Amino acid sequence: MQSTTLSLYRFGSIPARLWAFAQMGLARWAMHDVRDIGTWKLCGSGTGEGFTPLPNTAVYAILATWPDHDTARRALFGAGVFRRYAAISSERMTLFLTPTTARGTWAGEQPFEVGSEGHGPIAALTRATVKPRVAARFWGRVPGISAVVGEDPNVMFKIGIGEVPLLHQVTFSIWPDAASMAHFARKNGPHAQAIRAVREEGWFREELYARFNVDAVEGRWEGATPDFAAPPADDKRPQEKIGIAAE
Template sequence: MPLVTLTILKFAPGDRYRAFANMGRWLMKPFDEVGLRFQKMMGTGKNFGFIPDFSQYVFLGVWQDEASANAFFTSERWQPFLPKDTHGISTLYLQPFKSHGLWDGVNPFTPDKALPPPDPAAPVAVLTRANIRPGALLDFYRNIPQARQRIADQGDNLLLAMGVGEKPLVQQCTISVWKNAALVDQFAYRQSGHREIVKKTRDSKWYSEELFARFSVLRMEGEISLRFKV
């Protein structure tokens, strides 16, 4: 069964130079692993914004099966990328059930149609990713404070929220975990503020490429905070 993993790597102040160097190392030579179908090493933004947080990075992997993921995460190839403090490592294990759009020209999260529908009462992870057109950068970032406030207003409905990205400013991604699918729908389609921002992105054609995906949360490992402070 295909599997998506999202690993959050939190580094202590004295370890941040090595973390930044690891990002460059991965860019020059991504992992070449059996069963690894798609991968991204990404930086994060402070307070769900665009100012880089050099203490925190995210590795996203799409795997042929869980055995492939487990073999990699216990391998010597992965160990140099980890914080010295193991409490800074957290991983979400996810199963996509809805995905549309493209990431680097492909949809890496195509759901397995043979799987049963997700439990409507179970937590749901949401990933959005976009290439922002250069001419739309100013408008996009003017709307960041409003979007950040909408996220903060969700309270306990939202278990985790992060702003991440591949390239500063122009390739952005958000990751969130919600208590259930109904809360995601309410935020995405019925809550004022967010609807208007989504409409604006369509009307103004902010993005040259975008992707939206939802996942069942199979499990969480490590020290993931159940409420990411925004």
């Protein structure tokens, strides 16, 4: 079953942040050489709740697909490019995900191979290419959306990332279940209004929507190891964290 990983890295010092920014271009060569990797994306992030056009120079992300979680774990532990990110960052976290639904395309392709749905928390990813002529209107609505996402008590985690500032944006969030996520998406407010505008005015050149089971989490974020993933229904033992980097 295909594995998708989202690795987040926080960089504290100015030299470390400059290194991370440079890797948005330089690391592409090394990523091509990672064994068994499928689709991969190097992304920056937004400030505040993450869903803003202002870049957060401290946080970067690598999204990747693999044949399975074990293959992902070996690569994330052993590949030089991931080891360098881990060594230079001040904080890092990797989410191990299994795609359950996916529609649309990313750079003309569908990167996610859908498996079966599980139970417990789910992750939602939206990726869109914003048409340049409507970028100002799109980002004008984002602060309102960001505010309501930040205030929603059901949101377990959220971040906005992207490959190209202003034009290529990705939203990623984790919810306790599908019902709470659907309630947020459908209730009237800035998010629903923006969705209607997207549909009526055709703001996006390309769209992709995907959901994932949250299978495991490794590392620390904001000083703690989040417990997003649920154990199997017949297993009440504490969840085992998957280790991918030497401490």
